[in-house]
Amino acid sequence: MCMSAFVPQNASFVEREDPDLPVCVEQTVLVWIPLGFLWLSAPWNLMPLCRRSQVNTKHRTKLYLCKQLVVFLLFLTAVGGLIVTLVEDFGPNSSAEKNPAVFYTNPVLFAVAWILLLLCQEGVRRKERAVDSSTLFIFWFLLVLCDVFPFQTLLREALRQGEVRDIPRFSLFYISFGLEVIALVLSAVADIPPEAEELVKKNPEAGAAFLSRITFNWFNSMVVKGHKTPLVQEDLWELNETDSTAYISQRFNQHMRYELGLARIQFQKKLKNKLLKNPSKAVEEASQSNGLGKGVSQDVLMMEEKGKKEEEKKKKNEKKKEETNYPNAWLVTTLYKTFKGILIESAFFKLLQDLLAFVSPQLLKLMISFIQNKSSYAWVGYLYAVLLLVVALLQSLLLQQYFQRCFVLGMKVRTALMAAVYKKALVMSNDNRKESTVGETVNLMSADAQRFNDVTNFIHLLWSCPLQIIVSIVFLWMELGPSTLAGLGVMVLMVPINGLLANQARKFQIENMKFKDKRLKIMNEMLNGIKILKLFAWEPSFRTQVEDIRGEELKVMRKFAYLSSVSTFIFSCAPALVSLATFAVFVGVSSDNILTAEKAFTSISLFNILRFPLAMLPMLIASIVQTAVSKKRLEKFLGGDDLDSDIIRHDPSFNSAVSISNGSFSWEKDSEPLLKNVSLDIKPGRLVAVVGAVGSGKSSLMSALLGEMHSTKGFINIQGSLAFVPQQAWIQNATLRDNILFGSPYEDKRFQDVVEACALGPDLKLLSAGDLTEIGEKGINLSGGQKQRVSLARAAYSQADIFLLDDPLSAVDSHVGKHLFDKVIGPNGLLKNKTRILVTHGVSFLPYVDEVVVLVNGQVSEIGSYQSLRASKGAFSEFLDEYAKEQNNQTTHEKDGYQDTEDVELIPDREDTQPDCPPEDAVSFTLKRENSIRRSQRGTRSRLRKNSTLKPAEDTGEAKKGQRLIEKETMETGQVKFSVYLQYLRAMGWGYTFWIFLIYFIQNIAFIGQNLWLSDWTNDAAEYYNQTYPSWMRDTRVGVFGALGVAQGLFVFLGTLLVANASVNASRILHSRLLNNILRVPMLFFDTTPIGRVVNRFAKDIFTVDETIPQSFRSWILCLLGVLGTLFVICLATPFFTIIIIPLAVIYFFVQRFYVATSRQLRRLDSVSRSPIYSHFGETVSGLSVIRAYNHQERFLKHNEVTVDENLKSVYPWIVSNRWLAIRLEFLGNLVVFFSALFAVISRDSIDSGLVGLSISYALNVTQTLNWLVRMTSELETNIVAVERVSEYSELENEVCCLSIFHHFKADFLDYKVRYRPELDLVLKGITCDIASTEKIGIVGRTGAGKSSLTNCLFRIIEAAEGHILIDDVDISTIGLHDLRNNLTIIPQDPVLFSGSLRMNLDPFNKFSDEEIWKVLELSHLKDYVAGLQEGLQHEVAEGGENLSVGQRQLLCLARALLRKSRILILDEATAAVDLETDNLIQKTIRKEFSHCTVLTIAHRLHSIMDNSRVMVLDAGQIVEFDSPDNLMERRGHFYSMAKDAGITQESLTALDRKKFW
Secondary structure (H helix, E strand, O other): OOOOOOOOOOOHHHHOOOOOOOHHHHOOHHHHHHHHHHHHHHHHHHHHHOOOOOOOOOOHHHHHHHHHHHHHHHHHHHHHHHHHHHHHHHHOOOOOOOOOOOOHHHHHHHHHHHHHHHOOOHHHOOOOOOOOOOOHHHHHHHHHHHHHHHHHHHHHHHHHHOOOHHHHHHHHHHHHHHHHHHHHHHHHOOOOOOHHHHHHOOOHHHOOHHHHHOOOOOHHHHHHHHHOOOOOOOHHHOOOHHHHHHHHHHHHHHHHHHHHHHHHHHHHHHHHHHHHHHHHHHHHHHHHHOOOOHHHHOOOOOOOHHHHHHHHHHHHHHHHHOOOOOOOOHHHHHHHHHHHHHHHHHHHHHHHHHHOOHHHHHHHHHOOOOOOOOOOOHHHHHHHHHHHHHHHHHHHHHHHHHHHHHHHHHHHHHHHHHHHHHHHHHHHOOHHOOOHHHHHHHHHHHHHHHHHHHHHOOOOHHHHHHHHHHHHHHHHHHHHHHHHHHHHHEEEEEEEHHHHHHHHHHHHHHHHHHHHHHHHHHHHHHOHHHHHHOOOOOOOHHHHHHHHHHHHHHHHHHHHHHHHHHHHHHHHHHHHHHHHHHHHHHHHOOOOOOOOOOHHHHHHHHHHHHHHHHHHHHHHHHHHHHHHHHHHHHHHHHHOEOOOOOOEOOOOOOOOEEEEEEEEEOOOOOOOOOEEEEEEEEEOOOOOEEEEOOOOHHHHHHHHHHHEEEEEEEEEEEEOOOOEEEEEEEEEOOHHHHHHOOOOOOOOHHHHHHHHOOOEEEEHHHHHHHHHHEEEEEHOOHHHHHHHHHHHHHHHHHHOOOEEOOOOOOOOHHHHHHHHHHHHOOOOOOOOOEEEEEOOOOOHHHHOOEEEEEEEOEEEEEOOOOOHHHOOOOOOOOOOOOOHHHHHHHOOOOOOOEEEOOEEEEEEEOOOOOOOOOOHHHHHOOOOHHHHHHHHHOOOOOOOOOOOOOOOOHHHHHHOOOOOOOOOOOOOOOOHHHHHHHHHHHOHHHHHHHHHHHHHHHHHHHHHHHHHHHEEEHHHHHHHHOOOOOHHHHHHHHHHHHHHHHHHHHHHHHHHHHHHHHHHHHHHHHHHHHHHOOOOOOOOHHHOOHHHHHHHHHHHHHHHHHHHHHHHHHHHHHHHHHHHHHHHHHHHHOHHHHHHHHHHHHHHHHHHHHHHHHHHHHHHHOOOOOHHHHHHHHHHOHHHHHHHHHOOOOHHHHHHHHHHHHHHHHHHHHHHHHHHHHHHHHHHHHHHHHHHHHHHHHHHOOOOOHHHHHHHHHHHHHHHHHHHHHHHHHHHHHHHHHHHHHHHHHHEEEEEOOOOOOOOOEEEEOOOOOOOOOOEEEEEEEEEEEOOOEEEEEEEEOOOOOOOHHHHHHHHOOOOOOEEEEEEEHHHHHHHHHHHHHEEEEOOOOOOOOOEEEHHHHHHOOOOOOOHHHHHHHHEEEEHHOOOOOHHHOOHHHHHOOOOOOHHHHHHHHHHHHHHOOOOEEOOOOOOOOOOHHHHHHHHHHHOOOOOOEEEOOOOOHHHHHHEEEEEEEEEEEEEEEHHHHHHHHHHHHHHHHHHHOOOOOHHHHHHOOOOOO
16 A cells, blocks of 8 residues: 555664654554544444434534534545545646555545544434533544654655655645644533533533543532532532432332342242241241341240240241341342443443553563663653553543442442332331331441442452452563462462451451440430430439440450451561562572562562552452341341232222221231221211220221231221321421421411311411421420321321321310310311211210220220110220219219310320230230331420420511521531541540551651662672672572561551550540530430431441541551652652652642542531431331321332432532542652653663662552542541531530539429520510428419420429529529439329330339339339239330330339439329329329329329319419419319319319318
8 A cells, every 4th residue: 555665664763863653654554543443433423313203403503513614624635635646646747657545545534534523423413411522532632643643754854855845735734634633622622502501500510521521620610619618508519310319219129129029039939948848947937037136036025925935936036047038139139230331331441440550560661671771762761751651641541430430339329229228118017117126227228328339339349359460460470480479379378367357357347236236226215215314314324324335336346456457467568478478489499580670670560559459359358248248138128028008908899988897907917916807887978986995906906997907817998098197196307387288289278277177376376487387306396285286287188088097186185175076077177078087085075976986805896876885785885984983973064065075085095006904915016016106205305395486476577586496407617627636636545646656657667668678689680790699698688678578567567456446445435425425415405406416426427436537547647658658769769859749749739628628528518418318217217107198108209319319419529529639639640650750761871770660660659649648638537527526516515513402392483484595485484483392283274385394494404594493492503413303203294215124214223122113013003014024123125115005104104203202293294195094093102102292293184183282374484373273263264264174163173172182
């Protein structure tokens, strides 16, 4: 093709001072390279042209037209070239000698290429969301690069000859070259169509061109903004659609369904095989097929009859833990299938980068031989230096693309798992639910999903490490021959050692997780019951419990740290030992083997490459091991059974709204049915009441209708939509209006009607922002009655067809109950045309219902109208007579046609599935009865601040301060203060800190010394050239080299040990400070801070302090010293280099500062936006039955997606910010390599090859270390934020303490005023009264009058704004809190128990003997029950007291009070949760045992206080009446009207007088 005229001898072109390429190569090869690339990549760009379907409306931008114009002009130049050749060959003055073929082929090739390009650019324009084309940019780049050679050849030629021979071709070439450069520039600019501009504003990545994408330049604006002002959530960009939760979760679920299906089939097969081999065992296993090994045995109620079986079961459980008994091994394949696109892409980048890594050592080898060979041309050296730079740049670009993809993949995996766990929680069956506490489930979302995230970041190392190891060994073999095997042997020996260590580490890890779970469980309970701890002054006891667990946890942590320091020792010795073994064997094998600089330093760079995979493999294995634990937990959770949706049918052929035909239902699959042979048929529009004693299965019937129970036979058919009001209201952390609307659209009229009917009008007036007031977590700023009414309003607003009302009237005052029945539930209420099923204890309502269903022991004993049942004289009529007897003699008349509601509020029990009586069924109650109940019950703070946001209506015009109850989580901004680091170092101990720095410094000196020794060793090659190498010399060289290597290892080992000890120290100190303080913070803090936020400090932040900070601290020191050492060595070899250091350091500093400001803030935003995910999740799990009943799963899923997306908005930019930084730092590092090579070439005459090898091999390492240094600095800054957050809570203001003691116990209030928070209004507005010793006082008043606030003040849960409370003439604000609280006793409204033994719940300090405890149990009527338990006083109480009925819990609280023998007793509506029998028992005991005490009773049922010495009537925070009940009745004021509402009159009082107990 090119004629011989073009081909002079090849060698002469290169073998000279100014080399050049032969013209032939320039005209052929250099033309084919870019064009070949274009043709290969064209199909990709032409595809959009083939898709007919879309009519393209995309705008043709100016940029697009310019690009097309340039290509068209280039086409013209190609045609021009062809014409010139044709004219020369066939024109009028053509010569005999024809032009070479190249002059025909090239213009034709180019012309075709340009036409193809025009089409490609049109294709790119039509592509969805494409702003440029990477392949076209690379094509232009290659083309310009290849044309540079002919460019200078033509110029040189013209200059040498002094004239231009071939003017037409010369000018055409330069014109086309100019156009190509223009095209290159144009192709580097993003072409954003006008319709995409909005999108690009919200998400600049969408409008980033190829160059900007590979260098992450599009991120600059965020970095600059973050540097100027701390970023806030509003500054963050929108997510790409493919990164959004909805998209990821949808793809993951698709694959999961298929994979999990397969796994389930496998699992069934496995069970079948087992069954054939060993029938009894398999049955046992199947029945536990989703019993989490842990948790089950604790929660099983061990009654006498069941006890022995349980013990056996427990033992079997332990064994079962080892085997899997759920569908397994599907999660990883699901993840792979979901994300294989990114996985394959990132693998491709990693592969290229790994291969390129091996080019540098080869270039280094050439470089050293160049320096040794003084006769070679200088340009060769410069070429090598440039090649080193190019290879390094390419490596950096590929590496960052790989990392970017891996981290995004990790983020997506975490998102997919979080979404899946959330989705699963919504459909989880009850068996599954009782296995994992809310804490454990939240852990799946946080810790386990995070583990997967971390592992996927580095998953490719699984194949990349072995690949790197193999390739390095091949190259080493080429250098050193068989002696490489010695080094390899050392490495292979490391593997089993590592395996052992990893295995041990795993055990520690599992143990650690156990303690962590345990500690968090207790913390969770303590925080939920914090009010009780304060009221009873029990904080010290619980503190020691937590401290003990923490002590165990730290022991394990210390072991783990020692173990990891051993492995660090082995791995820091590894490179030294490997190179020692290799070099020693190499020189020892034969005296001809002399270590030259090339050999030594090429090998050292290869060993350096080897260090990374060898260090990473063990870490990777360890984290894979940890992830395997998480994988099991996730597979178990996600693979568990769903709620059976077929239990409830929706068959329209039935003519009734609800029908159950002969159904039996149980809580667990294989347990005894709780409801037996139930048949019900309820016609549309009827009001049906369900009554029965405690534990007869009323609430279970509700659950069955909701489809929450297992149906063992029969079926339920329901026509229409459901609304459900649970026994314990479930309130979301949202505005009051949102709580009522619950996702329905807002209609003003309907809303007002519902509010009116539910008696919420007056409450709304009191709330600062009306219906837009924010309700705190679990509704803490509403009283119990308000919560219940909101819950009822939610149902009434929902316009469902069937209403299941689980005793909604028990939590409200009697007159409110009457109002609700009238206006909402009853025959004339809002819901009069709907089907209503009402569980109730208010006998007074029964005459107005259409039908009464009587349940006895889980069976329907009678059904019929009130009258017919009365007449039939069956169980129902007995039930009425029994309870109405004592009331009837009080209430002789009926008022307004209503039987008096107050006295016949029969049994407002809260939780009927926890039986008081029948023990034979106990195990079937182990089910944690409705999480919703359990959570709200442990809320204990329900009444705490009814009027937290009280504001008189008239000043609504003012700024509504205090209307936000939950303040936004504070977030530190700006640089982490240096004091925080000092705080951590102080916690570690100064001595430790000093030694750590010193030892790591010495280690670094040893490292540099070893390499300098090696460079000196290599100079022996020149000295002993052609001589025999003396063996003493050889031994010295090897010996010193080895000794320095081992010294390094030892110092690292020592340093790591010190860090381990110091960090455990710091962890202990920081945690106990935090714990001590949190337990002494005023109650107000817990009202305004979601529990999740506090738990987050104990979970996430303490975890960071325990595990991440020590690690990053250690890495940071090592990196810092490493970088300094490297720079020192390079300056030593080429002193020139010092000039470059300063500008590089400046650039480095700026990049780092810019980055750290942004990255740190993004991390903070990340942790702040994570809390709502977990809060919302916890809330969802507690309100599951409500969410399912209303069928709002979809809405909650959507909400979860939104909260996770908010979090991703800060995670994604954080990932990018790391890449942004890394690519800039690596460019800097690459410049270091380039300059160290360049200066070596410049000063090659004055420098020895050993030092050059040393400085360049060091420089090749510096990029990685520099990168790590900044990463570590920022990671340390980011993680130290945890110390900042922990110390923020360690420095909260404490409750005030001082000392003194009382004797007579009389109480005086002097003009006492109090408000909940400084910015809110007074709740008690000047209370003045005196209470004599042993006086019995009743406190009454409507909801929100300040009854509970008054008792809170006695305990100093809230401090006075003005005025004093004196007890025995001592101002309580001057008394030590613990003394004060130890002298008072409260029986709280909600009985709160903690998990632990019964004894611990009564006497956490072990102050009392067992006899005393049995005595109070007898007084509180629990002795028989406790004696009947297998473990007696040591009986384990489940979380929140789940395994006792509410009545029993209330009696335990009574026992607590009796045990304390205080002289002042406060009853906070203590009997609202028990049936009348229990109530009577409690009242009797209190009258007898507390006759010598001062008793204050807050009452709903006026009866309970009619025999008190005086009654205090509160209204809006003031005492309106205070006198004996008789006088008050005569006065006909507030009290009289309340009594009248409750149906109490003078006559009934006289009847009562006869029965006075006091």
